[in-house]
Amino acid sequence: MTELDDAAAHRSRRSRGMSYQEVLDTDTHEVPPVLRLQSDSFLGDHDVPVDRFIDRAYHELEKKRLWPFVWQMACREEEIPNPGDTCVYDIVDTSILVVRTEDGVIKAYYNVCQHQGRRLRDHDGPADEFRCPYHGWCWHLDGTLRRVPSRWDYPTVKRESFSLKEVRAETWGGFVFVNMDPEAQPLLEFLGDIDQHFERYPLEDRFIAAHTVKYLECNWKTAQEAFMEGYHTIATHPQILAATGDEMGQYDAFGNYSRAINITGIASPSLRWTPTANDMAALAFNTGDPTDDDRGLVPDGMSFREWGAQAGREQLRPVLGDAVDELCDSELMDAFFFTVFPNFHPWAAYNQIVYRFRPYGDEHEKSIMDTYILAPFSGERPPPAKPHILDFDESHLDAPELGALAEIFYQDELNMPQVQRGMHTLRKVKPSGVTYGVYQYNKIRHFHNLYEDYLGVGKDGETREEDTVAGTGKEGS
Amino acid sequence: MARVLRHPLNRSRYYSFEEDGRVRVDLDRTGDGAERSGHFDDTGRWLDGDLKTADPQMCRYLYSNWRLARANAAGREND
Structure with missing residues (x-):
């Protein structure tokens, strides 16, 4: 047994802040068991070669071994x-x-x-x-x-x-x-036990309130990885650190899907000051000036999480009725970001976000990012919003229907093409590739492990199997 | 009044935006008489002022605040 296989040692490698499970212990409502699930699997600590992001040969391999079978x-x-x-x-x-x-x-x-x-x-x-x-x-x-x-x-x-x-x-x-693939396993079998994470908030009972289709100057994997870990918050979204436990989130991998839970309403352990509940309220709800500590948004004696969760319940009550009283604070405050291999990213609870990433046509260094806002409704189903195409020279700020999410995406947009360009240089100076975190990149490591199985490539990118597609039992063509 | 954000990791810096969308950063050194400020674009590129560095993503966020505020104001005018 290695040190990283040992549960105690693994725990010690987690953030110095509260764990998500410890945050759940403070919840004012009953927590559904599915939020207590933890996957402690160690998914590797190896570097990942950049070829799969920048090399045309990988794009061709995806065309042959991934997209036709998944x-x-x-x-x-x-x-x-x-x-x-x-x-x-x-x-x-x-x-x-x-x-x-x-x-x-x-x-x-x-x-x-x-x-x-x-x-x-x-x-x-x-x-x-x-x-x-x-x-x-x-x-x-x-x-x-x-x-x-x-x-x-x-x-x-x-x-x-x-x-x-x-x-x-x-x-x-x-x-x-x-x-x-006519021989593919049925979809529900492929998805495994994912329903347990969505049964309290069925996505079939939503409608498309907004749908943007953004063209990006980067590989589709580069793009989706910009959204698959909370680690980037400290540099890419610093404005929310006072109300975000950025490195305290939980990452799990189950079969063909993975989950990230990012905590809202607990300050980042990287701060050298202690935000008040009102600091957090002003930031999270964009309602006030957080340089002013005396706004009084949150009543004395109430935590920001408790207050924010209750506000969330009242916001949803016209649609969900008194069922909102069954939702725990975490379900109303935190982000539950799932990834179904290879490119589908539904969020659970009431975050309402769904992403899909894919190549832009046959171009391996360009991609398409779909964002759906799936809103709950009561009564007759509203008509779905039409897709809003955002071209390469536009930004998510040109999609005001996304609200505050557009501001977050605008920050991510600054990184994605620069990562794509930078990886060409990285390949020259660091052949081992990108160095992912061992824990916070669990979703991304899970993706790459499955990706390597489908493509039949080794972790070092050098031991490509030409004859079979590992994991699918398919003959390569 | 323009929104003012204090950088959560570098609390001596205050971020706001000007009416033309430039991001203004003020360095507060109350007490030593060395207050400085600078203007930056939405990628953190320095434009003018005696403060010459800023967090690019904070600049980006403040710029997006300005863009959305401007769009909201235009929407109100059209109503």
Whole structure:
């Protein structure tokens, strides 16, 4: 047994601040057992080579061994509520068409005309049939061939062999996932026991209140890693340190998903002063000037967490009713950030955020970051917000619908392209690559361990297996 | 009145924004008569003033405050 496998030694390597579990001990409400779960697995302390972020060969390997075999979130069910509604999901050089068929079932097809290869549909929206804009070949919503102009000229075309090529489509939490591998394990099996983390706040009962699609000048993994640890708070988001236990969070890995819990309402252990509850209230709610200690936002004798949680309950009460009284302080104050391998990031409780990261077309040093704000609602489901595209030369500040989150993202945007550029230099001067933390990078290490399995590469990037895709049992092509 | 933020890790520095979006940083050395200030852009690049360094991410945050405040004000005018 190594020192890092020893639970006591592992604990000693945690932050000098309170642990999340100790914070839970102070909760004014009953804490659900799932928040008491801890994964103490040691996921490694090795460096990770930068090639996988900057080398085209890794992008090609992802095209061959990752994207064709993994479940990917394509859209929300609410975006295709009626028969004939479609959503186009593009991943690298493959386009997939998701549709609700006439009997209400959600199906997915490769978005390509079987005639001459034109993309069948250019964009989302309702359709009575799938008619190629080029020569007019046409398919029913169930994927069967419907019509071929100049039918006499195509003697080899048979209805039964010219259906659209289907892609697996399954749902979880109101999301539609697709998988190009017909032999892939079912989505719910892939997700394992993730439902236990969301059963108190089902994501299918949300609607898209906002959806931004930001183009970024960095690899998709560079982008998502900017959001997968709280360690960067001290330098990237210093303004929130007075109300954020930045290095005190909890990181867990379970099967194909991982969880980060970041604490709000406990000051960073890096501060040399002690913020008051009112300092925290002013910062967290952006309602006052934290240079003024006498605002009196929080009643005497009440902690900021207790006050903030109660404010959160009252904010949600019109939608959730008295069920809000069952929510503990942590569920209303802290951030529960999940990652489902490889690129889907739903937040639990009422943070309302969901991210998805993927390459920008076939370009390995550019990416697309989708941010959904999934709000709870009562009564009739509101219509989903349309995607708001933010081009490379725009920023999240151009999306005021994100509110204060835009300010946080704007800070992250400063880093991501510079990390991408910097890694080209890092490869020259430090061949071992990036040095991740042992604990706070647990989610990221978990991702890379799975990534290496899918791609069939060693941790040093030198022992690439050419013949099989480890972890999937698939033959490489 | 513009928002003033005191840097949580370097409490002697006060961050605010000007009407044109420049970020102003004031160094408070009350008592030694050496108060200094400087202006910076949204990446922390020094623009003018006798204070020449600032936390780029605090500058970015204050700049974003200014941007959103300006957008909110424009929205109110359009209502």
